[in-house]
Amino acid sequence: MKKRYASTWESLKEHQVPKWYEDGKFGIFIHWGLYSVPAFAPQTWELGEVPPDETWFSNNPYAEWYYNSINVGYGPSYDYHVQKYGKDFKYEQFADMWKAEKWNPAEWARLFKKAGAEYVVLTTKHHDGFCLFPSEYTDYNAWRRGPQRDIVGDLTDAVREEKLRMGLYYSGIVDWTFADDPILNNEDLFHTASPTFAYADYAYNQSMELIDRYAPSVFWNDIGWPRQGEQNLPYLLSHYYNTVEDGVVNDRFNDLFHDFTTKEYQSGSANRREKWEMCRGMGLSFGYNAMESDDKIISIEDAISLLVSTVANNGNLLLNIGPRADGTIPEEQEKRLLAIGEWLRVNGEAIYGSRCSSRESIKYTDQIQVHFTEREGALYVLIDAKGRSQVAVTVPGLRGNAIPLDPEVDAEITAVDGGLCFTVKNFGSSQNIAVFRLN
Numbered sequence: 001m002k003k004r005y006a007s008t009w010e011s012l013k014e015h016q017v018p019k020w021y022e023d024g025k026f027g028i029f030i031h032w033g034l035y036s037v038p039a040f041a042p043q044t045w046e047l048g049e050v051p052p053d054e055t056w057f058s059n060n061p062y063a064e065w066y067y068n069s070i071n072v073g074y075g076p077s078y079d080y081h082v083q084k085y086g087k088d089f090k091y092e093q094f095a096d097m098w099k100a101e102k103w104n105p106a107e108w109a110r111l112f113k114k115a116g117a118e119y120v121v122l123t124t125k126h127h128d129g130f131c132l133f134p135s136e137y138t139d140y141n142a143w144r145r146g147p148q149r150d151i152v153g154d155l156t157d158a159v160r161e162e163k164l165r166m167g168l169y170y171s172g173i174v175d176w177t178f179a180d181d182p183i184l185n186n187e188d189l190f191h192t193a194s195p196t197f198a199y200a201d202y203a204y205n206q207s208m209e210l211i212d213r214y215a216p217s218v219f220w221n222d223i224g225w226p227r228q229g230e231q232n233l234p235y236l237l238s239h240y241y242n243t244v245e246d247g248v249v250n251d252r253f254n255d256l257f258h259d260f261t262t263k264e265y266q267s268g269s270a271n272r273r274e275k276w277e278m279c280r281g282m283g284l285s286f287g288y289n290a291m292e293s294d295d296k297i298i299s300i301e302d303a304i305s306l307l308v309s310t311v312a313n314n315g316n317l318l319l320n321i322g323p324r325a326d327g328t329i330p331e332e333q334e335k336r337l338l339a340i341g342e343w344l345r346v347n348g349e350a351i352y353g354s355r356c357s358s359r360e361s362i363k364y365t366d367q368i369q370v371h372f373t374e375r376e377g378a379l380y381v382l383i384d385a386k387g388r389s390q391v392a393v394t395v396p397g398l399r400g401n402a403i404p405l406d407p408e409v410d411a412e413i414t415a416v417d418g419g420l421c422f423t424v425k426n427f428g429s430s431q432n433i434a435v436f437r438l439n
């Protein structure tokens with residue numbers, strides 16, 4: 001019998017995180033839109049590395065922030081824009097330059113499947129207000145302009161064809177088509193963004209059309225929800241759950257409600273006792289940055305290490321790709337997705353469907369950590385030895401027989417007082433993370 005949620009916080013609090021989200025562990029985030037045309041940002045910091053103040057906002061590494069980065073009237077993106085497009089070129093003119101002429105949503109979905117992802121989250125409307133779906137509340141959308149396609153609908157169909165879950169991102173509180181005061185600090189971001197009841201209704205109406213048209217498995221709201229619309233939220237969220245019973249929402253509704261909490265790069269905190277999700281770009285940006293140098297893009301080994309440490313601590317990893325305006329995925333991003341998929345094909349038994357172990361991760365050095373997961377009565381020991389070709393670690397309190405999941409891993413396991421010593425002589429194809437099942 002399908003549960004019916006009332007539009008009250010009490011009823012919503014009865015919603016449980018669905019098994020598919022607990023089991024899924026790995027999703028692909030996609031930031032694609034008008035900002036993918038200029039595809040420019042300075043390569044400065046990861047979010048959380050420096051305070052969110054004027055220095056961050058006038059040197060914003062997020063290429064999807066291009067509108068604000070030129071709107072502040074100074075800084076590297078402003079200089080780039082004047083030099084490349086001219087002082088009078090309006091951001092809105094990118095709407096007719098974005099053609100997505102090489103886009104093949106089925107190809108994208110096949111790549112995400114090969115990457116071992118279980119779900120996908122696509123931007124439907126980012127802070128610039130341009131919608132990737134035929135919204136009835138604005139013509140500033142990809143059906144009317146640029147690609148002249150229902151990007152959201154076409155990718156949703158392709159992703160579901162590959163039996164992956166489709167999630168939708170919505171920029172709830174920031175929409176620069178309603179309020180575009182230059183943002184130079186977090187106060188601007190949270191308190192002057194879209195201050196009208198008209199915008200609150202707009203955000204509510206668009207969220208309803210996204211839910212009713214696409215029934216997303218994830219409703220991923222960003223930054224916050226319009227304060228003038230907070231009283232709409234219980235109705236919106238109960239409508240969402242009554243439409244998508246095993247749907248999930250994140251914690252960016254002004255801390256009023258969530259199924260899972262979020263981290264972004266170095267920003268935010270997570271605790272093992274509740275479900276959380278880590279999101280980040282491959283480099284310093286979510287939107288494609290054509291200037292990005294390879295040294296700023298996460299290595300394959302570090303991406304898998306992040307997935308392992310996130311999952312072992314009760315999280316999911318939502319790893320972003322920033323496609324080019326023409327619809328192609330940059331090779332360096334595709335390469336990382338395929339390598340993660342390769343690792344998961346060999347070691348995924350310790351990841352998919354696993355649960356957080358009562359054993360906390362052990363950090364021996366900055367390079368050597370051991371993580372644990374549990375699944376169907378088995379304990380998995382995941383030895384992460386960054387940049388090393390061999391390692392020997394003693395894990396206390398373990399006993400029994402440990403088998404490497406990767407047959408190419410050459411390891412010796414010996415019982416020592418009160419634990420097991422793992423001597424890994426060769427990590428095989430497992431990118432310096434060797435996984436053992438303890439029976």
Ligand SMILES: C[C@@H]1N[C@H](CNC(=O)c2cc3ccccc3o2)[C@@H](O)[C@H](O)[C@@H]1O
Pocket residue numbers: 062064065222223224252262263264267268269279286
């Ligand atoms: C996924 C990215 N989100 C950015 C906004 N980030 C946040 O609002 C934010 C970051 C963050 C970290 C910990 C807990 C809550 C948090 O909220 C947003 O500004 C970027 O352009 C990109 O879309």
